[in-house]
Amino acid sequence: MSHVVAQLQEALGASVSLDADALEATREDRSGWRSATPPLAVVHAGSVEEVRRVMRIAHANGTPVVPRGAGTGLAGGAIASPGAIVLDLSRMNRILEISEADELAVVEPGVVNGDLNDALAPLGLWFAPDPASRAIASVGGNIATNAGGLLCAKYGVTREAVLGVAVVLADGRLIRLGHRTVKGVTGYDLTALFTGSEGTLGIIVEATVRVRPITAGVPVTVAAAFADVTAAAAACAAVTADRIRPAILELMDAGVVARVAAFLGDEALAGTPLEQVLPGETFLIAQTDDAGATSEAARIAELFAEAGGRVTLSTDEATGERLLDLRRAMHPALAASGQVLIEDVAVPRSKLPEMFRAIDEIAARHGVEIPTIAHAGDGNLHPNFVFTGDEVPAHIWQAADEMFRAAVALGGTLTGEHGVGVLKRRWLAEELGDDVFELQRGIKAVFDPTGILNPGVMFEASVVAAR
Amino acid sequence: MSHVVAQLQEALGASVSLDADALEATREDRSGWRSATPPLAVVHAGSVEEVRRVMRIAHANGTPVVPRGAGTGLAGGAIASPGAIVLDLSRMNRILEISEADELAVVEPGVVNGDLNDALAPLGLWFAPDPASRAIASVGGNIATNAGGLLCAKYGVTREAVLGVAVVLADGRLIRLGHRTVKGVTGYDLTALFTGSEGTLGIIVEATVRVRPITAGVPVTVAAAFADVTAAAAACAAVTADRIRPAILELMDAGVVARVAAFLGDEALAGTPLEQVLPGETFLIAQTDDAGATSEAARIAELFAEAGGRVTLSTDEATGERLLDLRRAMHPALAASGQVLIEDVAVPRSKLPEMFRAIDEIAARHGVEIPTIAHAGDGNLHPNFVFTGDEVPAHIWQAADEMFRAAVALGGTLTGEHGVGVLKRRWLAEELGDDVFELQRGIKAVFDPTGILNPGVMFEASVVAAR
CATH class of the missing domain: 3.30.70.2740 (Alpha-Beta Plaits)
Known part of the structure; x- marks a missing residue:
């Protein structure tokens, strides 16, 4: 057993796992990507103090650390790299505070997005970021990837919902960034810098997130089938041109429609507008909410029809949810095919x-x-x-x-x-250009001078074999 | 004449001003702060290329550069520092593009916020950041300070409206950050890092900003007078507790009310709710908008009354604007006193x-x-x-x-x-703590290794005499 593992066991006891299945499980996320080897060890950290101990040991030994939440990432951003400690934060899943007066929640990183929303809903509050994986993805992972999802055009990306984070640095120091206030411009916005940093700058061990009143009224859902993608895209453009900003506007092309239909089966589709979609057609789902929902949806239905769509409008919430479930079935349907x-x-x-x-x-x-x-x-x-x-x-x-x-x-x-994860790092420098790429590496070096934080993600040379 | 000034004149000709009045004007902003000396020179840059020439010369000579827009800052963040070139960007005030389909505008930094909105309004579009100084403040300055204002609780701070920026680095290189898309997580979010960086990381020479459909309907305004600040604050808390998020919620304490009243005079106040406010009372203004405006305003009026306020509700836009003008008169009223x-x-x-x-x-x-x-x-x-x-x-x-x-x-x-500017840097390290302060300095050093960008702002030792 390596010296590092012995140190981890001494400092963290039962939180350290060397179980073959546990190690194996950290070799992949939901991207289909798989690391070449299992990690040295998995630490199922239960507290900030445990995270600090891991980082102190890793820092002293120059051992790579891969922070990992629910493992639902789609870019290979939290999978074992050779010789690394996987720092699993999913046990740190407590909601530490919900402040109704300040419209914020303080959470540990392992809290599942849907669980946070379940706790907020009885108070009439809502955490807006909704990656289509809210039932399984953690808030820490949402922040680490600056997760997007279905609602971003109207309700913003995850960054807009993060007020502050507590971070354990590469050497084990604990810092606090941001505020409990909507505004705050004291120095550079390091909270925004950490949002989307994919575990390469530090370990997020706590987050203060904005919550908002649940949007009043019943959402209205408009679905439509179009002859082709071009017609559907034109229908979307017509909505924008009409100065309407729906909460949701999702497009499924013919290939996706066919796979979802095959995956779910006729029974699941019965009575839904998807049942009526012909082979080769593109399917659009729009949803409006808040006080203007009804009139906006009616106008969207008109615009979709003018663009050649066969339109269905649903004013009850259950039908709307059922339609969105068709959309959310995309990932499992593709995985099955x-x-x-x-x-x-x-x-x-x-x-x-x-x-x-x-x-x-x-x-x-x-x-x-x-x-x-x-x-x-x-x-x-x-x-x-x-x-x-x-x-x-x-x-x-x-x-x-x-x-x-x-x-x-x-x-x-x-x-x-x-x-970016490991999946897309081959293209990073090309999109950013050499100057910006070097500035980004400079920022990485400020926070992680010895390069132990999630090496191979975003920047470094490939150390993870292709699947 | 210094060697640097000669180089500037050779490279930039008439854009370089040594006129005593022009130099003098850059010694202050709207904070009341004043620099100890005038700058070496003011360059009224007219193009990205001119900005690059200034930075190349400054870089070669180690000369400090202070970027400056409309000069309306309130923290001394853009005033001449000794031996510095002031790089005035107010001539770069073109709107380069408005894309209705993509709901964005591309602007030079010197565009005045209100001018951008004047260009957008006929298209039914709107740039949401509204520092109370929109008539005089530049968009570049809004971004450099991550300006807030009246609408942030509902419509976000400036950061949420910035999609990308073009930046001239300390050595004159030009880089582009961000995207023309709502989403984008390729690498660290340097656009957010520049938003609020107060000219200390680079010179913002172009910005791609989000615009949104003008909110439909007529805003409704609720004003109320309260016996004291505590009662008014309780009224605000009641609005939040009722899960209402008004577009505007402004509180003016008795001291502000008295000064605004004295400054504007009886005639200007005639017929406004401010006329009815008694000495010692606190004044609240709430404004609701969008499709729910009427019912939300009615509920706010109830809540204000329950909290002890004497309430006026105005459904016409002119009265609402007049009320907000009372609020906006705060700065000149105080300056006059x-x-x-x-x-x-x-x-x-x-x-x-x-x-x-x-x-x-x-x-x-x-x-x-x-x-x-x-x-x-x-x-x-x-x-x-x-x-x-x-x-x-x-x-x-x-x-x-x-x-x-x-x-x-x-x-x-x-x-x-x-x-932070120069006005509040004395407190920066204390709020951030030593670890975060050093990380922030590390980031500054990545972008500005020789420390020529706006020295004295945010971090450096005092080089500007107190007023």
Whole structure:
């Protein structure tokens, strides 16, 4: 047993696991990516003090540390790297405080997003960030990736909901960043810097997050089928042009619709608008909320119809939820249909039609299927490359590479919400440019001078074998 | 003439000014703070290329550079420091693009906030950040200070409206940060890092900002007079407890009410609710908007009345604007009544009553008047220390020091929205703590290794004499 593991066991006792299954489980997240080896050890930290002990030992020995929450990431940002300690924070799942008067909650990082919302709901409050994985993803992971999701065009990304964080630094010191106030400009905004830093700057051990009153009224849902993606994208543009900002605006292309339908089966679809979608058609779901929900939804229905859609409008909440469940079934449906490499590009909304055209061309060129879902309200697309076998084939990497370039050429970005992780670091410098890449590395070095925090994620040379 | 000035003149010709009045004008902003000396020169840059030339010359010579926009700052963050070049960006005031489809605008930094909104309004669009100085403040300055204002509890701070920036680095290189998309998590969020960086990391030469549909419907305004600040603060808390988030919630204490009334005169007040406010009373203004405006305002009026307020409700926009003009008259009214040191503390909303109590005690202890206005919706207070003479007297500094400590002790912060500048740097390390202070200096060093960008602002040892 290594010296480091012995030190961990002495300092942390039963929180240290060397169990083969526990080690094995940290080799992957939900991206399908898998690390080359298991970690040295997994520490299931139960307190800030335990996290500090881990970092002191890692710092003293120069041992890499991979912070990990619920393991639901989609970019390989929290998986074991060779010789690393995996610092599992999922046991730190207490809600420490909910302040109704200050509209905030103080939580440990392992709290599951949905659990926090379950605690808030009876108070009429709500934590807005909603990655489609709210039932399984932790708030710490939401912050580490600056998670996006379905509601961002109207309710913002995770960054807008984070007021402050407590962080254990690479050498074990504990710092507090941010405020319990909506405003605060004392120095650089390090809370925002940590949001989306993917465990490469420090270990988030506590977060103070904004909560907001649950939006009043019943949401109204508009669904529509369109002959093709271009018509559906035009319908989305018409909504924007009408100065309507729906809470949700999701686009499922024909490939996604077919897979979701096959996965869920006829019974689950019975009575839903998805049942009526014809092969090859694109499906759009819009949802409006707050006091203007009814009139906005009626106008969206008009606009969808004018754009050629067959429209269904649902004013009851249950139907709306059922429709969104169809959308949320995308990941399991794809997983069931083979191996998947999930892209996460974002483009300016006006470029959605061009991006879909590029996806079609890339799919044809490489002879691959690329079922695609889009958060159409904010221009974030998830083209999914389906393949067989255990390793991503070369032609899939080539297709993904062309996809990334197409998005950046349209004024977009490599990753809208999943993060860089190990999956996309090959493209980071190319999108950022050498000057910005070096500045980012400079910031990393300020916080992690010896490079022990999540090495291989975002920046470093590849140390994780491809799946 | 110095070697540096000669180089500037050769490279930039007529954009370089040595005119005594021009130099003199850069010694102050709207904080009342004044630098010890005029700058070496003022460069009225007209293009990105001119900014790059200035930085190359400054970098080669180790000459400090102070970026400056409209000069409306309230913390001495953009005033001449000894031996510095003032880089005036107010000529770079073009709106480069407005994209309705992507709901964004691309602007030069010198564009005045109100001018941008004038260009957006005919399109039904709106740039939400509204420091009370929108008629005179530049968008670049809004970004450099992460400006707050009246609407933040509902519509967010400036950071939430900035998608990307182009920056000239200390050595003259040009970089682009951020995206034209709502989402984007490729690397650390350097756009957020620059927002609020007060000219200490680089020169913002272009910004891509989010715009949003103008909120539909007519805003409704509720005004009320309360016997004292405590009753008014309780009324604000009742609004929050009722899960209402008004667009605006402003509190003017008796000292502010008296000064605004004296400044504007009876004629301007005639017919407004402020006319009815009795000496010693506190005045609250709430404004609701969007589709729920009418019912929310009615409920706020009830809650204000239950809390002991004498309430007026105005459904027409003109009356609402007139009320907000009373609020906006605070700065000129105070300026007219003597010298003022403006504080900008923020506390969690629930601590407003305690903070007002602390202000009263500090005022009594030091025998000073501290008329105070608060953005009550977000807990941001502006206690104003009125004094006579050219220099801030020692007892005023002492009182301000106690105010800062009181805010931090209540879980608050030194500055909610004005920034640190030179005015508040004496307290920065104390609020942040040594570890975070050193990390912030580390970040500064990554971007500005030779320390030429706005030295004296935020961090460095005092090089600007007190007023």
